Amino acid sequence: xxxxxxxxxxxxxxxxDVTISVPDNEPAAWGMGHEFTAVKDxxxxxxxxxxxxTGQAKYTHDIHxxxxxxxALVTCPYAKASIGTIDLTEAKAxxxxxxxxxxxxxxxxxxxxxxxxxxxxxxxxxxxAARQVQVSYxxxxxxxxxxxxxxxxxxxxxxxxxxEGRVPLMPPANRGNVDNGxxxxxxxxxxxxxxxxxxxxxxxxxxxxxxxxxGELTVWTSTQGIWSSRSACAAAARISASLTRVITNYMGxxxxxxxxxxxxxxxxxxxxxxxxxxxxLMATRYEDLIRSGNKPGSRQTVRIGAKNDGTLTAIDAKISxxxxxxxxxxxxxxxxxxxxxxxxxxxxxxxxxNAGASRAFRAPGRPQGTFALEMAxxxxxxxxxxxxxxxxxxxxxxSELDCRLHALQVGAxxxxxxxxxxxxxxxxxxxxRGVGCAVTTWPYYGSPGAAMARCxxxxxxxxxxxxACQDLGTGSRTAxxxxxxxxxxxxxxxxxxxxxxxxxxLIGPESSGSVTTSNVAPAVRSAAYKAQQRVFxxxxxxxxxxxxxxxxxxxxxxxxxxxxLAMSWREAxxxxxxxxxxxxAQNPAMPSVRGMTLGTQMRGAQFAEVEVDTATGRVxxxxxxxxxxxxxxxxxxxxxxxICGGVIMGVSYALSExxxxxxxxxxxxxxxxxxxxxxxxWQAPExxxxxxxxxxxxxxxxxxxxxxxxxxxxxxxxGCAVFNALGVPVRSLPITPYKVLRALKERKG
Amino acid sequence: MxxxxxxxxxxxxxxxxxxxxxxxxxxxxxxxxGLVVLGEQSASAAETGPALGPDAVPMTLTVxxxxxxxxxxxxxxxxxVLRHRLDITGPKLVCDRGACGGCTVYLDGxxxxxxxxxxxxxxxxxxxxxxxxAPPGALHPVQLAFIEEDAMQCGFCTPGFVMSMAAVLxxxxxxxxxxxxxxxxxxxxxxxTYAQIYKAAENARRKMGG
Numbered sequence: 001x002x003x004x005x006x007x008x009x010x011x012x013x014x015x016x017d018v019t020i021s022v023p024d025n026e027p028a029a030w031g032m033g034h035e036f037t038a039v040k041d042x043x044x045x046x047x048x049x050x051x052x053x054t055g056q057a058k059y060t061h062d063i064h065x066x067x068x069x070x071x072a073l074v075t076c077p078y079a080k081a082s083i084g085t086i087d088l089t090e091a092k093a094x095x096x097x098x099x100x101x102x103x104x105x106x107x108x109x110x111x112x113x114x115x116x117x118x119x120x121x122x123x124x125x126x127x128x129a130a131r132q133v134q135v136s137y138x139x140x141x142x143x144x145x146x147x148x149x150x151x152x153x154x155x156x157x158x159x160x161x162x163x164e165g166r167v168p169l170m171p172p173a174n175r176g177n178v179d180n181g182x183x184x185x186x187x188x189x190x191x192x193x194x195x196x197x198x199x200x201x202x203x204x205x206x207x208x209x210x211x212x213x214x215g216e217l218t219v220w221t222s223t224q225g226i227w228s229s230r231s232a233c234a235a236a237a238r239i240s241a242s243l244t245r246v247i248t249n250y251m252g253x254x255x256x257x258x259x260x261x262x263x264x265x266x267x268x269x270x271x272x273x274x275x276x277x278x279x280x281l282m283a284t285r286y287e288d289l290i291r292s293g294n295k296p297g298s299r300q301t302v303r304i305g306a307k308n309d310g311t312l313t314a315i316d317a318k319i320s321x322x323x324x325x326x327x328x329x330x331x332x333x334x335x336x337x338x339x340x341x342x343x344x345x346x347x348x349x350x351x352x353x354n355a356g357a358s359r360a361f362r363a364p365g366r367p368q369g370t371f372a373l374e375m376a377x378x379x380x381x382x383x384x385x386x387x388x389x390x391x392x393x394x395x396x397x398x399s400e401l402d403c404r405l406h407a408l409q410v411g412a413x414x415x416x417x418x419x420x421x422x423x424x425x426x427x428x429x430x431x432x433r434g435v436g437c438a439v440t441t442w443p444y445y446g447s448p449g450a451a452m453a454r455c456x457x458x459x460x461x462x463x464x465x466x467x468a469c470q471d472l473g474t475g476s477r478t479a480x481x482x483x484x485x486x487x488x489x490x491x492x493x494x495x496x497x498x499x500x501x502x503x504x505x506l507i508g509p510e511s512s513g514s515v516t517t518s519n520v521a522p523a524v525r526s527a528a529y530k531a532q533q534r535v536f537x538x539x540x541x542x543x544x545x546x547x548x549x550x551x552x553x554x555x556x557x558x559x560x561x562x563x564x565l566a567m568s569w570r571e572a573x574x575x576x577x578x579x580x581x582x583x584x585a586q587n588p589a590m591p592s593v594r595g596m597t598l599g600t601q602m603r604g605a606q607f608a609e610v611e612v613d614t615a616t617g618r619v620x621x622x623x624x625x626x627x628x629x630x631x632x633x634x635x636x637x638x639x640x641x642x643i644c645g646g647v648i649m650g651v652s653y654a655l656s657e658x659x660x661x662x663x664x665x666x667x668x669x670x671x672x673x674x675x676x677x678x679x680x681x682w683q684a685p686e687x688x689x690x691x692x693x694x695x696x697x698x699x700x701x702x703x704x705x706x707x708x709x710x711x712x713x714x715x716x717x718x719g720c721a722v723f724n725a726l727g728v729p730v731r732s733l734p735i736t737p738y739k740v741l742r743a744l745k746e747r748k749g
Numbered sequence: 750m751x752x753x754x755x756x757x758x759x760x761x762x763x764x765x766x767x768x769x770x771x772x773x774x775x776x777x778x779x780x781x782x783g784l785v786v787l788g789e790q791s792a793s794a795a796e797t798g799p800a801l802g803p804d805a806v807p808m809t810l811t812v813x814x815x816x817x818x819x820x821x822x823x824x825x826x827x828x829x830v831l832r833h834r835l836d837i838t839g840p841k842l843v844c845d846r847g848a849c850g851g852c853t854v855y856l857d858g859x860x861x862x863x864x865x866x867x868x869x870x871x872x873x874x875x876x877x878x879x880x881x882x883a884p885p886g887a888l889h890p891v892q893l894a895f896i897e898e899d900a901m902q903c904g905f906c907t908p909g910f911v912m913s914m915a916a917v918l919x920x921x922x923x924x925x926x927x928x929x930x931x932x933x934x935x936x937x938x939x940x941x942t943y944a945q946i947y948k949a950a951e952n953a954r955r956k957m958g959g
Contacts, residue, residue: 045896052904053892053911055839055879062838070833123833124822203843203851203905203939252841252905253939285844473903473940637899641945645902648941673844673937682934684943 007031009593009695010400011629020591020697027487027529029591029697030632037554038485039701040693043637044492047477048250057250060222063209065278069098071268072126073287074116074133076108079354079666083108083115084136091118091132096125099275100133101267108137109325110355111667112290117267119279142354142666174345175336181314181343185305189380193372194732195715197297197322198657199289199671200361201678204252206262206292207282210272216243217269221261224254225510226470229261230502236266237273248470249500255649256360257293259512289671293359294659296329297322300372304380310391312341317372319348327358331369334712337441337601338373339395354666360512362646363442363708367653367715371733374438374716378723382424388720389417389437392605396439401600401696403629404439408605410690411437411627415607425727430615433622434725436608438716440628442709444599446518446699448589452506453523455484455531456582461570463488465528466498467520469508474707475638476516482635483521483701487528489552490569506584514602514705519587521634522699526585534583538575539567590698599698602709604628606647608685608717612725614744617737621651621685621718629692631704640689643710647687650714652679658734801869808872812837813881819868827871828852828863831878839879839908843937850936853909854878860916862935879908882915891915894952902940910936914950922959926950 002021005028010016015032022028036042051057076083086102102116116133120126182188208221210233217237223229226246234241251258264281272279283292303316321329332346381388389412396404412418420435427433456464465484471477477497485492498504509515536550539557543550543565551560557572559565590598607625612618624647633639656677660669670676695702715733722740723729728747730739802823810817812835821830831837831854840863843851852863855877883889891914894900901907910933917924917932924932929950938946 046899046901048904049896049899049901050888052901052907053879053888053895054883055908057904058838059841059905061842062832064833064836064838123829124825201939203841203849203903203937251903253903255939282842285846473901473905475902638902641899641902641940641942644944645941648943649939652941672846672848674846674848678937678939679941679943680934680937681943681946682930684941684947687944 007697008033009697011403011406011692011694013406014398014400016400018593018596020593022591023588025530025533026588027525027700029700029702030695031697032695036486037489038482038492039634039636040632041636042482044478044482044635046475046638047481047497048471059204059250059252060207060209060220060248061204061252061282063220063280065209065211068209068278068280069119069121069271069275070123070126071117071119071271071279071281072123072130073114073264073281073283074118074130074135075287075291076113076115076137077111077667078108078137078139079111080140080142081108081137082106082140084138086116087134088116090134091129094125094129094132096121097129099271100129101270102133110357112287112356114263117264117271117281119271119275176343178314178316178343178345182303182305184307184313186308187380187384188303188305189376189383190301190303191376191379191729191731192299192301193375195298195368195371196657196733197294197358197659198653199294199659199676200255200257200292200359201289201673201676202253202255202257205283205285205288206258207280208265208268209278209280210265210268211278212273212276215239216245218245218247220247222251222254222258223248223261224258224470224472224512226468226500226502227507228259228510232261233265233269236261237269246502247500251470251472254472254511255362256364256512259360259510262292285673286671289676290356290668293361294324294356295361296327296358298331298368298372300331300369302372302376304376306380306384306391308384310381310384310386310394312339312395314343315341315373317346319346321348321350323350323352323358324355325352325357329358329365331365334366334369334373334441338370338439339392340397341395355661362649362711366442366708366712367650370438370440370712371716371719374713375719375723375729375731378436378720379729387421389421392437392439401596401598401694402603403692403694404603407603407627407629407692408439410692411605411607411625414688414690415625417607420609424724427725431611431613432725434610434612434721434723436717436720436722436724438606438713438720440604440606440709440712442514442602442705442712444518444601444698444704445513445515446587446590446599446704447509447515449586450509450515451519451523451587452508452584453520453527454506454582454584455524455527456580457531457535457573457576458580459574459576459578461494461573463490463495464498465495465524466504466506467508467524468499468502468504468506469516469520470500470511472511474511474516474642475635476520478638479517479521479634480524483524484528487525488532490555511707514707514709516705517634518631518699518703518705521701521703522587523585525700526588527583530583530585531581534581535572535576539572542575587699593697598696600696602629602631602704604709604713606713606717608714608721610718610721610725612722612740614726617740619655619722619735619740620683621655623686623688624651624714624717625688625690626710627690627692628706628710629694630706630709631696632693632702633691633706634701634703639691639706642706643689644687646710647714648679648684650711651683651685651718653733654715654718655679655734806869808869810868810871810876811874812876813878821868823867823869825868826864827854827866827868827876830868831863837878837880841905841908843905848937849906850909850913850933851906853912855912855916860913879912882912889915890956891918891949891953894949894956898945898949898952900942900945900949902942906936906938910938910946914953918950918953918957918959922954922957924954924959
C-alpha cells in the first residue's frame with residue numbers, strides 16, 4: 001500500500017506544493033520546511049578524519065602482507081615501436097628476483113606501454129631487475145602535435161599520418177537551424193579555443209596488492225568501483241567473481257582515473273598464484289603520469305550569434321577531441337544544456353595520438369566545452385557592449401527545479417559583480433584586475449536499485465550502517481552517517497559506518513558521474529527507516545498506541561499526539577531484548593509528480609576575480625564565488641570542501657597544468673610533480689561557497705551529487721576574467737605568462 | 750658512458766647512489782651558505798669512511814622515541830625504510846623527489862622530505878613521523894584543527910601538511926598566515942583543500958595561544 005504525502009519542492013524564490021505517493025514501508029522525501037538535525041546546514045566532523053590526521057588510515061600503498069613480493073614495471077620508452085625479442089636472462093639473474101612476466105604484444109602504442117612485470121623480494125630489487133630487461137624495439141613513425149587549423153582544414157587537427165585514427169563520435173542532438181539563427185543575429189563572434197591535456201595525478205598512484213588463499217583471490221586496490229574491480233579482477237584471474245574479494249578502505253584520489261583495473265593487475269595475479277605469495281605493485285609517479293589516464297584536450301571553433309539585447313540566436317561548434325592511443329570524449333553537452341539557445345549545431349571528431357590513453361576526468365567533457373562556450377559568450381558580450389552576466393541571465397529559463405537564474409543572481413550579489421565589473425580592456429596600468437563568470441550543469445544520474453545499505457540497531461542504542469561502496473575521500477562515509485542520523489533522529493556519533501569491502505555483500509555503484517551520495521544515501525535512509533519502524537512497533541506495543549504515532553527526535557522516542565509518552569532512544573532500543581534488529585534496503589524507485597520532470601540537472605555558477613601583471617604575464621586568481629545546487633547536501637562541511645576542491649583543480653587547469661610531449665620523440669617531457677605544475681597552496685584563491693538547496697523529491701533525500709559540477713566552470717570563469725582584465729582574450733589553456741604576453745603583443749600589432 | 754643498461758647497472762650510479770655520494774656536500778653547502786665544489790667534497794667524503802653496500806647493512810634508527818635495529822641497503826631512503834622495513838606508513842610516497850611534501854618527517858626537530866633523505870644518514874638522529882607527533886591517545890592542536898575545519902579529503906597529503914604546519918606553529922605559536930603559507934609551500938594537495946588548511950592554521954593558532 002502507498003500513502004500520499006504533501007510536500008513543498010523547489011528552491012528559494014520559486015516553490016511548488018505537490019503530493020507524492022510513497023510506499024508504506026518507505027520514508028517520504030524531505031520537503032522544504034523540514035527541520036533538519038544532521039544534514040543540509042548541519043556540520044559534522046568527517047567520520048574518518050582521526051585516522052587521516054594520525055597516519056593510521058591504511059591505503060593500498062600502505063598494505064603489507066606476510067611474505068609479500070614487490071613488483072615493478074618495464075615500459076616502452078618510445079611513443080610507437082614494434083617489439084622484437086624480450087631477453088629476460090640478465091634480469092632473472094639479478095638479486096632477489098622471483099618471477100618476471102613479459103608481454104606477448106608485438107607493438108607498443110605509447111611511451112609507457114606495458115612490456116613486463118618483475119617481482120622480487122624488495123622494491124629496490126624489483127626496480128633494479130626491471131632495468132635489466134633487454135627489449136629490442138624498432139621505433140616507428142608517429143606524430144604528437146596537431147597541425148593548426150589553417151593547415152589542416154576547418155575543424156581538422158590531424159596531420160596526414162593520423163587521419164586514419166580519427167573516429168567520428170555520435171552526433172549530438174542538434175536543434176533548430178543555425179543558418180536561420182545566424183541570419184537573425186545582430187552580432188556574430190567566431191573564434192577557435194584550445195584546451196590542454198592534463199593527467200589526473202592522484203596522490204596515491206594506481207596499483208594493487210593481490211593475495212591468493214585456497215583458490216580465492218583478495219585484491220586491495222585504490223579504485224572508484226570495488227564491484228566493477230571485483231568482476232575485472234576475477235576475469236583477469238580466470239576465476240568466478242564470487243571467489244574474488246576487493247578491498248578499498250582508503251584511497252588517495254581518483255578523479256575518474258580509477259574506474260578500471262590497470263593492465264598489470266593480470267601479471268600480478270598470475271605471479272601471486274604461481275609463487276603462492278602476495279604481490280604488491282604500485283606504479284611509480286612517472287609511470288602513473290604517463291600510463292594512468294588524462295583529461296583529453298581540444299580544439300573548438302565556435303560561432304555564436306545574438307540579437308542586440310543579448311538573446312542568443314545560434315551556436316555552431318566544430319570540435320576536435322584530442323585523446324591518446326585510445327579513449328574518447330565529447331564536449332558537446334555544455335553547448336546543448338548550458339543556455340537556452342534555439343539553434344544549436346555541434347560536430348565532433350576525435351584525434352588519436354601515440355600517447356597515454358585519456359580516461360574519464362572529473363566531469364568528462366564539461367570543463368573543455370564550457371571553457372570554449374563561455375569564452376565565446378564573453379567575447380560576444382564585449383562585441384555587443386552588454387554586461388556579460390546580464391547576457392547570461394537573459395538566456396536561461398528558470399523553473400522550480402532549475403535554479404540557473406537564481407544561481408547567477410545570488411552569485412553576482414555575493415561577488416559584488418556590479419561594483420567590480422568594468423568594460424573589457426578599459427583598464428590601464430601594469431597590473432590589472434578582471435572579473436568573469438561561467439555556469440555549470442551536470443546531469444542527475446541516480447539509478448533506483450543501484451545501491452544497497454544495511455542498518456543494524458543494537459539493544460544498547462548503537463547503530464551500524466553498512467554499504468559496500470568506496471569513499472574516495474569525498475566524504476561518503478560522513479554523508480552516510482549524517483543521513484542515518486537524520487533519519488533515526490539520533491546523533492551521528494553513535495553510528496558506525498562500514499564500507500569499502502565487497503565481502504559486506506551490499507552492492508554500490510562506481511563512484512563516477514557524481515552518483516555515490518545520490519544512490520547510497522537514499523538506500524541508507526530506507527534501511528534506517530525500516531529498521532527503526534520495528535523498534536517503534538515495540539514502543540507502540542508498550543504504550544498501546546499505533547506505530548504510525550511514534551517518532552524519534554534528538555534521541556527521544558515519543559508519541560506524536562501525547563508528549564507524556566516518551567523514552568530515550570537507548571530505552572527504546574533495549575526493548576528489542578538481546579538480538580539486534582537489522583534491515584537491508586535498496587535505493588527506492590523515484591516517485592512521480594504530475595506535470596514535472598524530477599531529477600533535473602544540477603546547476604550552478606562561478607564568479608572569478610583575477611589580477612594580471614602585463615609586464616610579466618603572470619595571472620593570479622584572487623577569488624572565486626562558487627554557487628552550486630546539489631539538491632540538498634547530506635554532509636554540509638564535506639560538501640563545501642568538495643566544492644572548494646573542484647575550484648582549486650579548476651584554477652590549476654586554467655593557469656598551470658599541461659602535459660607536454662616532445663615534438664621530435666613523442667616522449668612526455670614533464671611527467672613529474674616538480675614539472676607538472678599542480679596549483680600549490682600559495683597560489684590558492686579565496687573561495688566563497690554558496691549552496692542552493694533545491695528540494696527535488698527524485699529520491700527520499702533530495703540528494704543529487706557533487707563530485708563533478710563545481711569543477712566544470714572554474715577555468716572558463718578565470719579565462720573570462722583574464723579577457724576582462726586585458727581586453728584581449730587568451731583562447732588557450734593553460735593561461736601561461738607566455739600566452740598572456742603573446743596576446744598583448746598581437747593586439748599592439 | 751655505459752654501453753648498455755646492464756653496464757649502467759654495474760656502475761651502480763643511480764639517483765640514490767648519487768644522493769649517497771653527494772649527501773655530505775649538499776649538507777655542507779646548505780650549512781655554510783656558500784658554494785661548494787661537489788666533486789672535491791664527494792671525493793673527500795669517499796676517502797674518509799669505509800665503502801658500504803650495495804648489500805644491506807645494519808642500521809639503528811630512533812623513530813618516535815623507539816629504537817629500531819634494521820638491515821637496509823645504504824641507498825635506501827628514510828621513507829623506504831620507514832614504510833617497507835618498519836611498517837610506519839603515515840609518511841606517504843607521492844612524488845619521490847621532494848616536490849610534494851607527502852613524506853615529511855622531523856629529523857632532530859626539523860622538517861625534511863623522507864624521500865630525499867638516506868636512512869643511513871638518519872642514524873643517531875631523532876626521527877619523528879605523524880604517528881609520533883602527539884603522545885599516544887592525544888592529538889596535536891594542529892591535528893585537532895584539521896579535523897574541526899575538515900582540512901582533508903582523500904587524506905593522502907594530510908600527514909605531510911600536518912607535520913609542516915605543526916613545525917611552524919610549535920616554533921612560533923603566533924606565526925602569521927604568511928609564515929604558515931611559507932611553511933607549507935612545499936606541499937601539494939590534489940583534492941584542493943587549501944582553503945580549509947588555512948582555516949585549520951587559524952584554528953590551531955587560537956588553540957596554541959598564539
